[in-house]
Amino acid sequence: MASSVFVATMPLRASKGPPHLLMSAAYSLNFWDLQHFMVFIKHHSSSSHVLVYDFQPKDPEDIYVALEVLSGRAVPGILLVRKLKTLPRSKCWLVGYSKGNAVEIATQFNTKWDTSLRVGLNDCRHYTNGLVEQLTGEEDVLNRLKNNHS
Numbered sequence: 022m023a024s025s026v027f028v029a030t031m032p033l034r035a036s037k038g039p040p041h042l043l044m045s046a047a048y049s050l051n052f053w054d055l056q057h058f059m060v061f062i063k064h065h066s067s068s069s070h071v072l073v074y075d076f077q078p079k080d081p082e083d084i085y086v087a088l089e090v091l092s093g094r095a096v097p098g099i100l101l102v103r104k105l106k107t108l109p110r111s112k113c114w115l116v117g118y119s120k121g122n123a124v125e126i127a128t129q130f131n132t133k134w135d136t137s138l139r140v141g142l143n144d145c146r147h148y149t150n151g152l153v154e155q156l157t158g159e160e161d162v163l164n165r166l167k168n169n170h171s
Contacts, residue, residue, distance in 0.1 A: 025065065025118060091140075
């Protein structure tokens with residue numbers, strides 16, 4: 022049975038203090054390019070949890086990592102897969118349904134993903150677009166969401 026595929030966004034993580042406040046404000050003001058994107062998979066046969074697939078820097082709150090990212094350099098990234106009890110209540114959109122076993126497709130996708138994170142070339146947006154395309158067949162889902170929800 023197909024699974025529902027969602028895209029959600031949250032504030033970019035930053036070190037405490039002014040950087041964190043800036044990222045929270047950017048999220049609140051809906052600055053699309055200053056948000057972090059993730060893919061959620063909800064199995065229809067199991068309503069007890071959703072899986073979250075995420076690509077981010079290994080240490081997103083390290084100021085030195087932030088400086089490397091801002092300078093355009095690559096930083097070590099990490100692929101995260103987590104279980105949650107529910108979907109986010111806001112800034113979460115149903116984008117389609119999986120073409121097959123969503124967990125198998127996502128697991129295979131992750132084995133091939135380059136974890137060298139570089140903003141603008143290989144970041145959470147590219148990961149989200151790529152995983153959604155593998156799961157549903159839709160290309161460039163973030164562009165569609167941006168045009169419909171900004």
